[in-house]
Amino acid sequence: MPRVSKPTDHAYDTIAAELRLRIESGELPAGAPMPSESQLCREFGKSRGTVRRALQLLEEAGLTQVGQGQVRRVRGDEPLPHAPYEKVAEALTAEIEAGTRRPGDKVPSAADLAATHGVAIGTAQRALKVLENRGLLTSGGVRGRLVAGSPDGSLELGQVGQVAAALAATIRDGKHPVGSRLPGERKIAETYGVARVTVQSALTQLAEQGLIERQSRGKGRLVLRQET
Template identity: 40%
Template sequence: MGEYITGGRVFPQIADRLRTRIVAGDYAAGSVMPSEAALCKEFHVARNTLRRALAVLEDERLIITVPAKGRVVVERDRLPHEPYRYRLILGELRKMIEDGISPPGSRLPSESALQRRYETSRNTVRRAYAELEQAGLITTRHGKGRYVR
């Protein structure tokens, strides 16, 4: 019955599948998510891996942790098709690069600056930067920052 996930990092794939269920209404707003144990069994993963996936959903403000209750799907006052916060950051950074506002060799804003600007977590900012790096648009110089290629 469980889903096996193969290839690449596992927790983003689990987050994607759970996100899809939330957006589709399989987990309704205000409902409690299945327990960690149940989800670990379903996806055949260790608890730490599952918790990393759930942290992504919390960073995206799709779920919250309620003591003595578990993880609850957040009531959405936004349209379901509104982009997730990391996509908003990703889109704006990509536009800056493509429009030449940030030319090759220029330094991009720090993680903490983007956290403050978008009122989000470091993981959300890092996800946007990771996608830009995978696309070959930026490079990371450890201890120095991120730069446009």
């Protein structure tokens, strides 16, 4: 009997991540129908099984839902949920940025993080890998993972202000002109190598300065004016 072929890689994670970015940026706004399986197969050059798994991940994350006529759409008004590993990564990042965990401090193991946050060990391991990729953690050999930087506190803090200033500069320089929308939180986080909680705080600062305002669900943040 011929074997049924199954996806052998994690291409579905890549597809799901790309579609999530489109949702967060407003390219796929609330209520919009998701691209069909056939369209996604053609776009990404992957099998229907891989595409279905990617769409299932989005539904499990609460980003999409199947409505009347079995049409899959972007969900409505509630804030976008974070993936479990993102929540763990952002909680750790917030502790580092607040100085609760100082450069050179040992970070809890994946098992300890899993128990603390009520997630799987694999989820905690993924969160730790994210922080390593951001340069916030480093390997301490037998000591495990450590907060990056030296004990004198040379790790950069004040990231919220730095991101807010950088975004204000893009508005001032015309990269994001008045009336345009800023990129989604996840895209900004990837651009500046920070956590989404950092981006959210930076965006709050810009909103308090009257530079941007948050639009309705799925429409992102609108640039109101340039700095004077």
